Amino acid sequence: MLQANRISQITVLSEPALAAIPDIVHGFSTRRAEHNEFTVGPLGSENPAVPMNRARFLDAVGMTGWPLLKLKQTHSGIVRDFRDTLAASQAVEGDAAITALRGAALGVQTADCVPILIANRQARVVAAVHAGWRGLAARIVENAVNEIAGAYGVSPENLTAVIGPHNAVCCYEVGEEVVAAIGEPDAVVRKAEWAKAHLNQGLAGKKQLLKAGVPEAQIFVSNLCTQCRGDLFYSYRREGKRAGRMLAVIGILP
Numbered sequence: 458m459l460q461a462n463r464i465s466q467i468t469v470l471s472e473p474a475l476a477a478i479p480d481i482v483h484g485f486s487t488r489r490a491e492h493n494e495f496t497v498g499p500l501g502s503e504n505p506a507v508p509m510n511r512a513r514f515l516d517a518v519g520m521t522g523w524p525l526l527k528l529k530q531t532h533s534g535i536v537r538d539f540r541d542t543l544a545a546s547q548a549v550e551g552d553a554a555i556t557a558l559r560g561a562a563l564g565v566q567t568a569d570c571v572p573i574l575i576a577n578r579q580a581r582v583v584a585a586v587h588a589g590w591r592g593l594a595a596r597i598v599e600n601a602v603n604e605i606a607g608a609y610g611v612s613p614e615n616l617t618a619v620i621g622p623h624n625a626v627c628c629y630e631v632g633e634e635v636v637a638a639i640g641e642p643d644a645v646v647r648k649a650e651w652a653k654a655h656l657n658q659g660l661a662g663k664k665q666l667l668k669a670g671v672p673e674a675q676i677f678v679s680n681l682c683t684q685c686r687g688d689l690f691y692s693y694r695r696e697g698k699r700a701g702r703m704l705a706v707i708g709i710l711p
């Protein structure tokens with residue numbers, strides 16, 4: 458279960474099972490700092506607080522001064538393998554990032570979509586995945602694990618994965634076109650009191666990790682809902698286009 462820590466006035470969430478892996482550093486940001494407005498995105502926004510807050514967040518999780526390898530997230534199934542830090546100055550299109558570089562941060566920003574952090578238990582390679590329903594439909598989670606295995610020769614059995622806070626099944630209404638696109642009946646819940654089907658995005662992501670070969674005992678799913686917990690998170694569905702963003706980061710110590 459994710460634990461909350463207050464570091465330099467910023468509330469950061471971390472998963473003990475991931476923190477326990479030597480040399481792996483990670484964290485999930487929240488909106489809580491001095492005030493309830495600690496946004497770290499969207500990327501490229503004109504809000505001057507965004508770059509400052511990103512640097513503060515990296516500092517709080519133990520990545521002071523590390524380059525942040527950024528994705529231009531487009532709800533795709535595209536995986537990017539970072540072999541150098543050139544991309545730190547420019548976002549590249551994709552929704553999953555993997556790297557074996559040390560002292561470099563991978564990050565994905567979310568405000569209802571699912572952030573997933575993955576680490577090899579020998580700290581050889583890490584991944585950060587942004588999975589909303591479109592990304593899930595494009596099999597972004599499964600693609601990321603397959604790429605780790607293919608490019609680095611790391612068995613999925615040696616991976617630990619954390620599915621972070623997202624718009625959970627309590628709130629996440631979807632249309633029938635989404636139900637069809639996801640193709641994961643177990644992750645769809647229908648109740649008489651609900652007007653539409655609800656999607657369990659966390660379970661849909663977990664199913665892809667399992668299918669790719671990550672053992673169930675090494676998958677940790679947060680039940681924190683971004684739409685319910687306005688005290689902790691931004692939510693696109695609750696706040697609309699002007700919603701701030703959270704950042705989930707992972708990296709390997711130099």
Ligand SMILES: [Zn+2]
Nearest residue numbers: 627628682685
């Ligand atoms: Zn909820």
